[in-house]
Amino acid sequence: MPSTFPSETPPAIAANGLTLSLGGPGAEVPILRGVDLSVPAGQTVALLGASGSGKSSLMAVLSGLERGTGGSLDVAGQDFTGLSEDALARARRGRIGIVLQAFHLLPTMTALENVATPMELAGMDGAMERAEAELAAVGLGHRIGHYPTQLSGGEQQRVAIARALAPRPPLLFADEPTGNLDSETGDAIIDLLFARRAETGATLFLITHDPTLAEKCERVLEMHDGRIVSDTVRA
Numbered sequence: 001m002p003s004t005f006p007s008e009t010p011p012a013i014a015a016n017g018l019t020l021s022l023g024g025p026g027a028e029v030p031i032l033r034g035v036d037l038s039v040p041a042g043q044t045v046a047l048l049g050a051s052g053s054g055k056s057s058l059m060a061v062l063s064g065l066e067r068g069t070g071g072s073l074d075v076a077g078q079d080f081t082g083l084s085e086d087a088l089a090r091a092r093r094g095r096i097g098i099v100l101q102a103f104h105l106l107p108t109m110t111a112l113e114n115v116a117t118p119m120e121l122a123g124m125d126g127a128m129e130r131a132e133a134e135l136a137a138v139g140l141g142h143r144i145g146h147y148p149t150q151l152s153g154g155e156q157q158r159v160a161i162a163r164a165l166a167p168r169p170p171l172l173f174a175d176e177p178t179g180n181l182d183s184e185t186g187d188a189i190i191d192l193l194f195a196r197r198a199e200t201g202a203t204l205f206l207i208t209h210d211p212t213l214a215e216k217c218e219r220v221l222e223m224h225d226g227r228i229v230s231d232t233v234r235a
């Protein structure tokens with residue numbers, strides 16, 4: 001139920017008529033066909049939908065990884081509409097954590113360096129110690145000196161999760177965060193995500209096919225063909 005009182009905290013996400021089309025003039029493929037969405041700060045949201053419905057594309061635009069082609073977007077009170085790629089990168093730093101399906105770990109860096117480097121770039125103190133603690137929290141305390149090629153897919157996924165969580169971002173996006181994990185490890189990661197969220201009050205926006213994960217979220221959105229077609233907030 002929306003509050004009748006104006007909130008001091010701006011919504012974590014406020015999108016209006018958001019569109020994304022890819023391809024050149026005359027050969028444009030509409031990917032997002034007008035998304036209206038307001039996510040209050042601190043809400044946990046699961047995004048469901050068939051393969052190809054536009055979930056990853058929506059997450060890319062909402063998280064500032066990709067620029068939408070129409071509509072407006074405010075993230076944590078900042079207008080993302082029309083920002084350059086550089087300005088979006090600055091806006092994301094330290095404030096938006098993102099875990100993608102392809103983990104984008106830097107191959108020349110160890111697990112520890114992969115997690116610590118973004119915090120160093122954001123000018124945070126104690127980056128190495130924080131990175132080490134976060135890798136331990138995802139069960140990789142014994143793998144911190146390993147390079148991505150020396151890690152399994154599930155281990156790489158956990159490094160990516162540690163990298164996203166370590167700066168304690170107020171907004172965390174994750175695309176299938178348990179997708180490569182066995183059920184026991186997946187459950188441990190879900191517990192960690194929600195424990196961090198309880199600590200920090202962060203907004204969680206998760207793409208998932210995992211019913212256990214979706215059930216833990218306060219709100220469930222479903223996409224079809226580039227639009228949100230269902231939006232359920234649990235009582």
Ligand SMILES: Nc1ncnc2c1ncn2[C@@H]1O[C@H](COP(=O)(O)OP(=O)(O)OP(=O)(O)O)[C@@H](O)[C@H]1O
Nearest residue numbers: 022023029031049050051052053054055056057058
């Ligand atoms: N770079 C691109 N160029 C053209 N079409 C693209 C591009 N990226 C995505 N698409 C298309 O956009 C649509 C939405 O893709 P998206 O990856 O957002 O779907 P999804 O719901 O996340 O799917 P999945 O569950 O399989 O990851 C798909 O039809 C896809 O083929």
